[in-house]
Amino acid sequence: MFSGKARAYTNIALIKYWGKENQDLIIPMNNSLSLTLDAFYTETCVTFSEDITEDLFYLDHQLQDSKATLKVSRFLDLVRSKADCSLHAVVKSQNFVPTAAGLASSASGLAALAGAASAALNLTLSPEELSRLARRGSGSACRSIYGGFAEWQKGDSDETSYATSIPSDGFENDLSMVFVVVNDAQKDISSRDGMQRTVETSAFYNGWLQTISQDLAKAKKAIANKDFTALGEVTEASALKMHGTTLAATPPFTYWSAESMKAMNLVRHFRESGLPCYFTMDAGPNVKILVERKNEAALLNALKDQFNAQQIVVAHAGPKIEILTEEEA
Ligand code: ADP
Ligand code: DP6
Numbered sequence: 001m002f003s004g005k006a007r008a009y010t011n012i013a014l015i016k017y018w019g020k021e022n023q024d025l026i027i028p029m030n031n032s033l034s035l036t037l038d039a040f041y042t043e044t045c046v047t048f049s050e051d052i053t054e055d056l057f058y059l060d061h062q063l064q065d066s067k068a069t070l071k072v073s074r075f076l077d078l079v080r081s082k083a084d085c086s087l088h089a090v091v092k093s094q095n096f097v098p099t100a101a102g103l104a105s106s107a108s109g110l111a112a113l114a115g116a117a118s119a120a121l122n123l124t125l126s127p128e129e130l131s132r133l134a135r136r137g138s139g140s141a142c143r144s145i146y147g148g149f150a151e152w153q154k155g156d157s158d159e160t161s162y163a164t165s166i167p168s169d170g171f172e173n174d175l176s177m178v179f180v181v182v183n184d185a186q187k188d189i190s191s192r193d194g195m196q197r198t199v200e201t202s203a204f205y206n207g208w209l210q211t212i213s214q215d216l217a218k219a220k221k222a223i224a225n226k227d228f229t230a231l232g233e234v235t236e237a238s239a240l241k242m243h244g245t246t247l248a249a250t251p252p253f254t255y256w257s258a259e260s261m262k263a264m265n266l267v268r269h270f271r272e273s274g275l276p277c278y279f280t281m282d283a284g285p286n287v288k289i290l291v292e293r294k295n296e297a298a299l300l301n302a303l304k305d306q307f308n309a310q311q312i313v314v315a316h317a318g319p320k321i322e323i324l325t326e327e328e329a
Pocket of ligand 1: 042059068099100102103104105106107109189190191192283
């Protein structure tokens with residue numbers, strides 16, 4: 001028996017990944033930039049064993065159906081082939097984040113799976129190699145190998161597409177991300193399907209791609225200068241452009257709900273009233289608000305009249321992936 005355990009934290013993209021150049025290898029159309037967060041994470045234990053004849057996948061203590069297990073098995077095949085191992089595995093994973101609700105469970109989930117499976121088979125991987133492996137499970141997972149800010153360099157091959165850490169002199173610790181969870185049910189259109197439909201059919205997709213490099217440059221400059229306003233502005237603009245592409249897809253779709261609109265309008269209103277904050281959204285209706293830590297209490301106070309306490313989750317910058325020992329798990 002060979003076991004490995006890992007804990008990986010979710011990340012939220014400030015400059016979004018939206019679309020693949022290569023679906024099998026998960027090579028993206030554009031670079032993306034994210035902040036890893038402390039509030040949401042996944043813990044996964046993988047045990048390869050001679051005693052079982054098929055892979056078993058437990059998520060939050062529930063044995064998963066064949067479709068969910070197949071996704072995990074396909075990923076384990078990559079690890080097995082790297083380690084020249086043919087054993088089946090039991091995967092036990094716990095999401096401390098709602099699954100498939102636009103709160104980035106795929107990022108923490110697949111990063112933790114990559115970390116645990118490679119540790120179990122004693123693969124000694126550099127952060128770049130682990131990032132490449134996690135990417136094969138879910139694109140955004142390649143950024144969750146790092147704490148703080150990370151950039152996924154799109155590259156053009158399996159070898160060249162991975163994330164790296166962005167030096168920031170601790171700027172990430174000046175920030176808070178406040179989640180407004182308007183709905184934590186599983187979404188109808190996964191990120192994977194949503195981005196593919198958009199690449200294939202959206203009249204706005206090329207427009208999205210055209211502004212990526214200037215948005216990335218703005219975000220990196222803002223991080224280097226610790227310029228919250230510039231980072232917030234480009235974060236909000238990137239999210240709006242990404243969501244704009246879905247409206248021009250065939251068939252059109254949106255991840256926004258009336259409650260998402262309410263939260264976004266409130267953020268604009270708070271800003272106009274002198275509280276600097278900016279929103280972002282992913283493939284789901286929940287809204288994430290970027291605010292300076294010094295203004296976090298004021299934001300929470302302003303939100304409390306509009307949403308109930310269970311809908312609000314506060315996150316700060318989170319750590320890199322952790323490979324756990326038996327005792328820590
Ligand atoms: P989200 O917004 O939560 O990232 P996605 O639709 O992008 O939603 O991804 C959800 C998918 O990620 C799940 O259907 C599952 O395939 C995968 N996933 C989530 N958590 C885990 C986990 N802990 N272990 C393995 N796979 C996971
Ligand atoms: C909107 O990484 O979940 O959150 O690579 O198909 O697994 P797959 O997609 P996934 O997509 C994330 C999309 C996003 C933006 C982002 O995280 O950059």
